Structures are given as C-alpha cells and as structure tokens.
Amino acid sequence: xxxxxxxxxxxxxxxxxxxxxxxxxxxxxxxxxxxxxxxxxxxxxxxxxxxxxxxxxxxxxxxxxxxxxxxxxxxxxxxxxxxxxxxxxxxxxxxxxxxxxxxxxxxxxxxxxxxxxxxxxxxxxxxxxxxxxxxxxxxxxxxxxxxxxxxxxxxxxxxxxxxxxxxxxxxxxxxxxxxxxxxxxxxxxxxxxxxxxxxxxxxxxxxxxxxxxxxxxxxxxxxxxxxxxxxxxxxxxxxxxxxxxxxxxxxxxxxxxxxxxxxxxxxxxxxxxxxxxxxxxxxxxxxxxxxxxxxxxxxxxxxxx
Amino acid sequence: xxxxxxxxxxxxxxxxxxxxxxxxxxxxxxxxxxxxxxxxxxxxxxxxxxxxxxxxxxxxxxxxxxxxxxxxxxxxxxxxxxxxxxxxxxxxxxxxxxxxxxxxxxxxxxxxxxxxxxxxxxxxxxxxxxxxxxxxxxxxxxxxxxxxxxxxxxxxxxxxxxxxxxxxxxxxxxxxxxxxxxxxxxxxxxxxxxxxxxxxxxxxxxxxxxxxxxxxxxxxxxxxxxxxxxxxxxxxxxxxxxxxxxxxxxxxxxxxxxxxxxxxxxxxxxxxxxxxxxxxxxxxxxxxxxxxxxxxxxxxxxxxx
Numbered sequence: 332x333x334x335x336x337x338x339x340x341x342x343x344x345x346x347x348x349x350x351x352x353x354x355x356x357x358x359x360x361x362x363x364x365x366x367x368x369x370x371x372x373x374x375x376x377x378x379x380x381x382x383x384x385x386x387x388x389x390x391x392x393x394x395x396x397x398x399x400x401x402x403x404x405x406x407x408x409x410x411x412x413x414x415x416x417x418x419x420x421x422x423x424x425x426x427x428x429x430x431x432x433x434x435x436x437x438x439x440x441x442x443x444x445x446x447x448x449x450x451x452x453x454x455x456x457x458x459x460x461x462x463x464x465x466x467x468x469x470x471x472x473x474x475x476x477x478x479x480x481x482x483x484x485x486x487x488x489x490x491x492x493x494x495x496x497x498x499x500x501x502x503x504x505x506x507x508x509x510x511x512x513x514x515x516x517x518x519x520x521x522x523x524x525x526x527x528x529x530x531x532x533x534x535x536x537x538x539x540x541x542x543x544x545x546x547x548x549x550x551x552x553x554x555x556x557x558x559x560x561x562x563x564x565x566x567x568x569x570x571x572x573x574x575x576x577x578x579x580x581x582x583x584x585x586x587x588x589x590x591x592x593x594x595x596x597x598x599x600x601x602x603x604x605x606x607x608x609x610x611x612x613x614x615x616x617x618x619x620x621x622x623x624x625x626x627x628x629x630x631x632x633x634x635x636x
Numbered sequence: 637x638x639x640x641x642x643x644x645x646x647x648x649x650x651x652x653x654x655x656x657x658x659x660x661x662x663x664x665x666x667x668x669x670x671x672x673x674x675x676x677x678x679x680x681x682x683x684x685x686x687x688x689x690x691x692x693x694x695x696x697x698x699x700x701x702x703x704x705x706x707x708x709x710x711x712x713x714x715x716x717x718x719x720x721x722x723x724x725x726x727x728x729x730x731x732x733x734x735x736x737x738x739x740x741x742x743x744x745x746x747x748x749x750x751x752x753x754x755x756x757x758x759x760x761x762x763x764x765x766x767x768x769x770x771x772x773x774x775x776x777x778x779x780x781x782x783x784x785x786x787x788x789x790x791x792x793x794x795x796x797x798x799x800x801x802x803x804x805x806x807x808x809x810x811x812x813x814x815x816x817x818x819x820x821x822x823x824x825x826x827x828x829x830x831x832x833x834x835x836x837x838x839x840x841x842x843x844x845x846x847x848x849x850x851x852x853x854x855x856x857x858x859x860x861x862x863x864x865x866x867x868x869x870x871x872x873x874x875x876x877x878x879x880x881x882x883x884x885x886x887x888x889x890x891x892x893x894x895x896x897x898x899x900x901x902x903x904x905x906x907x908x909x910x911x912x913x914x915x916x917x918x919x920x921x922x923x924x925x926x927x928x929x930x931x932x933x934x935x936x937x938x939x940x941x
Contacts, residue, residue, distance in 0.1 A: 411792070414731050414785070418723065422781075426719050463766065465784070467791050472784040476727075479770070479777040480719070486772050487716070487900055595792055 333357040334553060335395045335437075337382060337428075338402030339375075340366040342505045342512075343443065343497075346546035347399060348375065354550060361391045362402070368504050368634065382424040388431045397439035397553055398432060400425065403470075407448050408594065410470035417469045425477050429484050439491045441552045442481060445474045446496035446562050446603045447537070457538075457568075457604040460496070460560050467598070478560055485558055493552035495545075498564030498603050502542035502623060503630035514539065514574060518628050521582050522635040531593030533572035536600040538564035541618035541626075551612035564603035565616050574620070581624045638662040639858060640700045640742075642687060642733075643707030644680075645671040647810045647817075648748065648802075651851035652704060653680065659855055666696045667707070673809050673939065687729040693736045702744035702858055703737060705730065708775075712753050713899065715775035722774045730782050734789050744796045746857045747786060750779045751801035751867050751908045752842070762843075762873075762909040765801070765865050772903070783865055790863055798857035800850075803869030803908050807847035807928060808935035819844065819879060823933050826887050827940040836898030838877035841905040843869035846923035846931075856917035869908035870921050879925070886929050 334351060338344045339360030345368075351358050352374070359376040371377055380387040382402050392398070404420030405413075425442075432440070448471030450462050466472045477494075484490040505515030517527045540563065548563050569577075579586045609615055618626070639656060643649045644665030650673075656663050657679070664681040676682055685692040687707050697703070709725030710718075730747075737745070753776030755767050771777045782799075789795040810820030822832045845868065853868050874882075884891045914920055923931070 411788075415728050418728055418731065422727075423720050423723055426723065461768065464769070465787060467788045469785075469788070472781055472788065475784065476777055476781040479780065480774075482770060483716075483772045483774070483777065 332396050332554070333359065333394055334397045334399055335359045335361060335391055336399045336401065337361045338400070340364060341401060343500055343542055343545060344401045345369065345504050346502070346542045347401065347549045348372070350543075350546040350550045351553075356553070359391060359395060361388070367506065382428065383420070385427055385431055388428060389435060392432065392435040392437050395437055397441070398428075398437060399441045399549060399553060400428065401443045405470055407445070407468050407470040410468050410473070414469035417473050422473045422476050426480055429480060429490070432490070433484070433488055438489060439553075440481065441549055442477065442492060442494045444478055444494045444496045444560070445471060446498045446564055447601050449475045449478070449496060450601070452598045453600055456600060457566060457602040458562070459604045460562055460607055491556065491558050493555070493557060494560045495548060495552060495563040496560065496603065497545060498538035498540050498562075498601065500540050500542045500545045502627050505542070505627070513537070513571065514578070514624060514627060517575070517578055518582070518624070518631045521578070521586065522631045527575070527586065527588045528591055529571055529575065529588040530591050530597065531571070532590065533575065533588070534570055534599070535597055536568040536570045536602065538566065538568055538602045539574070539620055539623070540565045540616060541623040544616040544618055548608060548612065548614050551614050555612055557611045561608040561611065562603035562605050563608060564605055566603060566605040568600065568602035569620060577621060577624050581621070581628050637701050637859070638664065638699055639702045639704055640664045640666060640696055641704045641706065642666045643705070645669060646706060648805055648847055648850060649706045650674065650809050651807070651847045652706065652854045653677070655851040655855045656858075661858070664696060664700060666693070672811065687733065688725070690732055690736055693733060694740060697737065697740040697742050700742055702746070703733075703742060704746045704854060704858060705733065706748045710775055712750070712773050712775040715773050715778070719774035722778050727778045727781050731785055734785060734795070737795070738789070738793055743794060744858075745786065746854055747782065747797060747799045749783055749799045749801045749865070750776060751803045751869055752906050754780045754783075754801060755906070757903045758905055761905060762871060762907040763867070764909045765867055765912055796861065796863050798860070798862060799865045800853060800857060800868040801865065801908065802850060803843035803845050803867070803906065805845050805847045805850045807932050810847070810932070818842070818876065819883070819929060819932060820936075822880070822883055823887070823929075823936045826883070826891065827936045832880070832891065832893045833896055834876055834880065834893040835896050835902065836876070837895065838880065838893070839875055839904070840902055841873040841875045841907065843871065843873055843907045844879070844925055844928070845870045845921060846928040849921040849923055853913060853917065853919050856919050860917055862916050866913040866916065867908035867910050868913060869910055871908060871910040873905060873907035874925055882926060882929050886926070886933050
C-alpha cells in the first residue's frame with residue numbers, strides 16, 4: 332500500500348509517518364514546509380506544496396492508494412478571527428481534494444476532524460459520536476461541513492473514509508507558538524525558564540491523547556474497511572489545573588501560572604467516549620498522561636539544549 | 637420596524653414582501669434582479685445588487701432593524717455540480733453578511749434553510765428538528781453550515797435568529813425553469829400544452845407548503861423574540877403520484893407524465909414535524925394542497941394568456 336499524507340510534516344503527521352514506516356506502508360508526504368524538528372527522512376517522497384494547488388494534488392496522488400488528510404490552515408483559537416479564510420483554506424480546499432481524488436480513482440481517506448470543537452457545549456459526559464453538533468467556532472463548523480462532504484462522497488461516489496474526531500493530542504514535536512497544545516506550550520515555556528499562562532481558572536477539562544496513540548489509530552483506520560466518524564481521544568478527562576500539577580511533578584520546582592481571562596469559545600469540559608473506535612479498530616491507548624508528559628519533557632529538554 | 641429582505645424579488649420573497657406590507661412593516665429589498673411577474677411595488681425601496689458586495693450590503697442595512705435572508709445562488713438539484721461555487725456564493729456570502737450586520741448593529745435575522753436537504757435520508761417519519769443531519773447534497777451541507785454560523789453568532793455576539801427549514805413551498809409566482817418546484821413546473825408545462833416529466837416512479841413523498849403559509853411563518857418569526865431552528869412545512873406528506881393526480885383533477889383532461897430515471901440525491905420521503913413552529917409562533921397552515929394547486933393553476937393560466 333502507498334499512502335499520501337497531507338500535512339505529513341506537521342506534529343501529528345510526523346508521527347503518522349513514523350507509524351506507517353514501521354508497518355511497511357510506502358509514504359509520500361505533501362506539506363507546505365519541511366518538518367520543524369527533524370531532517371527529511373530517507374525512503375519518503377516529499378512534495379512541498381499547497382492543498383489549494385489542484386494540479387499539484389493530482390500529481391501527488393499518482394500511484395497512491397489512500398490519503399491521510401491532516402492539514403489545516405487554522406487552529407480553533409484563531410479561526411473566528413477570519414472565518415472566510417477558514418472556509419477557503421480548509422473547506423473549499425478539501426472539497427477540491429475530493430474532486431481530484433475521484434478523478435484519480437483514489438477511494439480511501441483518513442481525515443483528521445476535531446472532537447474538541449464539532450460538538451460545542453457538551454450535553455453528555457463523555458460525548459459519543461451521535462451527540463448533537465453545535466460548534467461555536469468556525470474551526471468546528473468547517474470540520475463538521477467537511478465530514479458532511481466526506482459522507483456525501485461516500486454515498487454518491489463510493490469513497491471509503493474514516494473521520495477521526497481528535498481530542499487534544501500532545502507529545503514530542505508539538506510546536507511552541509502557544510496557539511495550540513497546552514502541554515507542549517507549557518513545557519516549552521518552562522524549559523526556557525518562562526512563566527506559563529492559563530486561560531480561565533484552570534477548571535476547564537480536556538481529553539488529552541498521546542500523539543503516538545493517535546498515530547496508531549490513524550494507521551488502523553487506514554488499513555481497515557470501515558467507513559464513518561469516530562471519536563479519537565483517551566476517553567478520560569483532565570482539568571488544566573491537574574495537568575499543571577502533573578507538569579510540576581515531572582519538571583520539579585515551583586510552577587506558578589499566570590491566570591488570564593477565559594476565552595469565549597472555550598467550552599468547560601470535553602471528554603470523548605471512544606468505545607466506537609476501540610470496537611471498530613481493535614485500538615486502545617497505551618500511554619497515560621504522566622508517562623506522556625515525561626516523554627514530552629525529555630524531548631523538549633533535548634531541543635532546548 | 638424596518639426589514640431588509642435579501643432575495644425579496646424571488647418566489648418566496650415576493651410573498652414575504654406582501655405579508656410584511658399588509659402588517660405595516662417597512663421593507664427594503666436587496667436582490668440581483670427585479671420580480672419576474674410583477675412591476676416594482678410602490679412603498680418598497682429596491683436595491684439591485686449582489687449579496688457578495690459587502691459595501692452595498694452595509695449601505696442596504698442602514699436604518700434596518702432586521703434581515704430576512706432568502707437568497708440562494710444554487711438549488712438542491714444542481715448544487716453538486718459545483719460545490720465550490722455553492723460554498724462561495726452562499727456560505728461565504730452569508731458569513732460576510734453576518735460580519736457586516738454585526739458592525740452595523742443589526743441583531744435579528746430570519747434565514748431560509750432547507751428541511752428537504754439538511755437531514756439526508758430520514759430515520760424518522762415525520763422528522764423533528766433534532767433529527768441527525770446527514771445531507772447528501774452540497775445545498776444541504778451549506779445550509780447546515782450557515783445554521784451553525786448563525787448559532788455561533790448568537791452565542792458569541794448576541795444575534796437573534798430564526799432558521800426556517802423549509803420543505804417544498806409552491807404557489808403563485810413560482811418560476812418555470814423546471815429545476816425547482818414540482819407543482820409549478822408541472823402546471824406551467826400543462827398550461828403550455830407540454831407533457832410533464834417525473835423523476836423516478838412517482839413514489840417519492842414530499843411535504844408541500846403553500847408559499848403564503850410560508851410567508852406568514854417568516855413574518856411571525858420576524859416579530860418574535862425566539863431564537864433557534866424550526867421546521868417549516870405542512871407536516872403532511874404527498875407522493876409525486878398523488879400530486880400528479882390532484883393536478884389532473886384541477887387541470888382536467890388526461891395528464892400522462894413521462895417517467896425519467898430517479899436522481900441519486902433524491903431521498904425517498906421527507907415529511908417535517910412542524911410542532912415546534914406551531915408552538916413557538918402560534919402559526920398553522922391555512923391552505924391545503926387541493927386549494928393551493930387551484931390557486932396556482934389560476935395564476936399560471938393568467939400568465940400564459
């Protein structure tokens with residue numbers, strides 16, 4: 332099998348790449364830039380380009396059996412600043428990708444959706460995939476609309492797809508720009524002897540999943556015949572305060588966060604029910620939060636050296 | 637109160653205009669072209685322009701308390717031919733409209749969504765508003781995404797809105813291009829002594845609502861304080877074969893349809909549960925299908941003369 336990973340040089344993409352390699356899947360990567368923390372890998376075809384360049388996508392699909400689409404031009408915290416840019420860069424680009432895949436005869440896709448934003452304010456805890464979709468960010472609206480186009484392409488034109496509604500992935504190689512990824516952002520700041528910042532009072536609960544568990548799920552979704560939408564998280568909640576506590580334990584010393592105003596698009600608690608993914612793919616998480624923070628801290632310290 | 641009707645020269649828009657007039661609401665209309673079947677009305681300000689022209693929208697909103705947004709650049713039967721055009725012309729245009737409304741301080745919108753396409757294949761009969769949304773046309777996906785942006789604008793920026801998920805409106809002033817509106821299309825063809833065409837075997841069931849009942853609901857939604865999503869139909873199903881039978885009775889003579897292949901985006905049965913709209917707005921339909929077909933036939937015959 333040969334897979335095209337769109338966004339394969341990103342945080343999650345680089346781990347999916349490693350996983351596919353280790354399983355013997357041939358990989359081509361399409362991304363706008365090279366990996367931030369590693370040199371290019373041998374045995375990987377890199378195509379540097381943009382998802383909106385239809386001709387290049389067509390070329391990148393040559394000889395490919397499946398696409399893993401992880402690219403996004405936006406993150407939840409900034410998508411509301413420019414919803415039209417979000418729609419253009421993600422929704423329209425993905426609808427065009429589906430059209431090109433159809434004409435190229437590539438009939439399998441694993442798509443990275445968002446469990447943290449498509450549901451909006453939780454009405455159940457944890458949330459199953461059939462929870463109503465009431466997103467309050469453009470990011471979540473666009474992810475949901477893309478899921479709908481995938482479903483339509485499945486029904487009308489036979490695409491097999493798995494949309495993974497990811498919770499909060501974390502782990503080595505997560506960026507440090509501070510706009511996405513609480514654990515990575517905190518650890519990077521601490522490694523640089525900077526104070527960490529928390530939006531709100533620390534009571535917000537999220538479902539953190541180690542990126543290697545996420546990559547394992549992407550691989551299993553790729554090689555399965557299942558079509559549909561699946562939550563992709565740990566199935567367990569941890570508050571921001573609890574995460575800060577665990578970080579303190581790992582990093583050592585007295586970590587004092589600066590508390591800032593809560594953001595109007597942050598929902599209080601998001602924990603995903605991942606029963607469906609476990610059953611469909613024989614998957615389960617293998618790395619708990621303590622171990623994951625240790626791994627990530629070790630990696631961050633390497634980088635700062 | 638002064639309302640801007642976007643798409644106010646269209647089929648539904650022209651009836652909403654009449655209703656608002658009769659209720660003493662001042663009206664400005666924004667549309668790309670004039671009404672097809674009537675001269676411009678006195679006491680209405682017409683602005684001829686496009687929803688994608690942000691500067692013009694801003695001007696059109698001056699002095700306005702509320703917007704009734706009925707415009708669409710696509711219809712269900714053609715949206716899948718150009719989903720990117722659908723997203724550009726409707727989703728992006730409406731997201732921009734919401735931004736302009738926010739800066740102009742206009743905090744009320746009635747939006748015409750689509751009960752026939754947002755749900756996809758019915759899992760219940762009739763369908764309530766909490767039925768899962770699994771559209772299989774771009775038209776339905778875009779309508780659902782617009783509903784989500786309305787909800788987000790409500791939650792984050794205080795917009796009051798009513799999204800009306802219309803079933804199949806019919807009645808006088810419906811166009812005759814044959815791409816939308818089964819009853820109007822049939823009656824126009826019969827008035828011109830042409831044969832009528834049916835996609836599939838006539839077993840498809842739809843929920844037909846007279847456009848004047850629809851306009852009444854738009855008005856009630858406009859003047860209410862309620863926010864949310866509401867089905868807007870008759871609550872009753874009629875098969876295409878039944879409609880053809882009723883048309884025969886009204887028109888007289890032997891009507892023989894040409895049966896054509898069914899279309900892959902047509903779902904077998906769509907009937908809306910309209911309990912919520914009845915309760916929220918004290919509304920109910922007043923024109924049954926026989927009477928409505930008679931009205932429409934009388935009007936079509938007038939036009940053909």
